[in-house]
Amino acid sequence: MEGAAKGGKDFKPKILAFSTNNISDPGIDLAGSSHMHYPPSVVVISVPCSSGIRPGWVLYALEKGFDGVFIAADGTDCAYLNDCVERTSSISGAAQELIKEKGYEPQRLKMGAICSVCSEPFTSQMKEFSEVLKKLGPARKGN
């Protein structure tokens, strides 16, 4: 990465969104189908259930160069786990502790429930999160 882009006016925060195949993916797909825009610096990795996201992956993403990680939580729609909300929240909490420990701002991890028709919530979350990360600047340890 070129240093010039870092923190400058052109800084486009790189966001990794963890999504789930059956709940948030259709919502994110719907945003695209409706040609709703969000920054292309947002990329998605899909997993079956948000309760399977490991705190270590969040840290790994920041260490490798992402500026923020978004967890699209299944919420109460999860078809696998009745307590998915609590599980995903606790994973989120553990991940936040972990990144804080390693010197990253806890705000670099954001969680939000995204349902299968949540196109607008997804795009607005991405825009807002992007603004927050712009203020924080590129992720680096020891901030």
Place this chain on the structure above:
Amino acid sequence: MSDRRIGVYICHCGGNISDYVDVEAVREAAGKEAGVVVAKTAMFTCSDATQQEIMEDIRENSLDGLVVASCSPKLHLYTFRDVAKRAGLNPYRYTQVNVREQCSWAHTDDKEGATGKAVRLVRAGIARTLLTDSLEPVIIDTVPRALVVGAGIAGLRAAVGLSDIGISVYLVEKEKSVGGRVAGLGSMYPHGRDGNKLISQLVSEIGKRENIVAYTGAEVVEKSGSVGNFNVRVRVGAYKPQFVDLNVGSIIVATGFDTFQPGAGEYGYGTGRVVTLDEFRDLLDSSGGRPVYNGKEIKSVAYIYCVGSRRDSGVEKAKVYCSRYCCNAAVHASLLAMEKNPRIHQYHLYRDMRTYGRYELLYDQALEAGSTFLRFGEEDPPAISGGPGGRLRVSVKDLLTFGEEVEMEVDLVVLVTPMVPRQNGALVDVLKLPLGKDGFFNEIHPKLRPVETVVDGAFICGACQGPKNSSESVASALAAVTQAASLLKKGYVELEPLMAVVDRDICRWCGECGKACPYGAISKEEYQGAEIAVVSEAICKGCGGCGPACPKNAIDLKGYTDAQVKAMIDALVAEWGHTSLI
């Protein structure tokens, strides 16, 4: 360098992708990735011609991995898995990269940004594919018998349907007799046939079939095993109960609904002269001549709709959903009342009239027969007070006359209440079926898999899934029959190998993964003198919830392994912006 041989195909989607993404640049970038031996673009990758071309490439180049960057996997994951399979490549070595819904269409305003993102997504797909293994579906033999829980109209019809296909049925009913709610009903819309006669007809059909065994006063108390081969224990009888063990291949749940009971004093409920629609139906069905309440002829009725439903969740016991059957049922009840007493005055106080589909004719009939319809707003519910001669005075702000205050004196107020989920927590615990936000059983997909549940082999139908009238219940019961039968008639099931796998060398049993698994798929076993975790392939649902619980990172979800996710993260973050790639 990788010794893998991967083919990558980038779809134009006839412009849906290529208008907003420079697909040639993506192909060029993909071709430079380690392990990629074929990289092509195609106008429509899903076309027959391109499918053929991919299959030829797989064979000629001995490809051991396939990536197609096109639309959402929701559309074509199985299409291309099948292409791989037909060409002799293990279908689980295929990765679909979504560069349409999650790229070109979301960034129609930024071709450079979209192209850079597509490059990264495709690279992540390649990185994942480099780490794929050949997986085989799990094959389980199925038992050609089914359990139907609940013998209301849905359960009875399901039992007959299964029996006719040649599947033996155990029918388990909690009450002392079969028939459920419909057995207690007189004339039903739209044909005016009595509910109890419909049930008698079904019961006589069941009597004719030797391959249906019914247990009444019975409850399912234990379930083990998995799709195709469940062992179920049923408790029959309350005093000196007997236990019956059944072995079945699938389970259909048709446990029906409860009716909402208004709180004491709600619209005067419980103080006399205020009844629910159910109670009013009983009264109508049992009156030979003009309907009478407490010894007095009912000359006028006010129906209040949406009592207990379509309310903000802040209200106690509130149900936010529309119970959908009740507008029809109340309008139909008013027609019955009119039949029994043509001089009756009836007022319908509703919020929105939802006599959908052909039932709109009921509403027309009620209007023509002289029913008066008044509409109130959610914030201005009707008020009820005592009137002269022991009658009730109902006042309402009628939106149809621009908010005019209307008062009427009636002999009876009927509260039109919704269907609510049954409180059958014990059954939920035994079957492990997920409930939706509304408390009814939840299907996997409302449109594409409407009677299947996340528990493979367990199906739901009728009003246990949400409010339905009896024809809708029967339709869903027969849908469940076809799903159960398609599972059982084949004789075996192929399960997606999406499941957790334990690294036997790293794992030392601590039990955390077992605690994290709500399906009981993880147990302890001996391995080379140590205790380690083992995952039952037939029970594991592949949610991955056990992964974060493991303190040693010794448990992985196939297809979503720690190594695969990290490789994707590496690929997604590398060289931001495609201009710097070349």
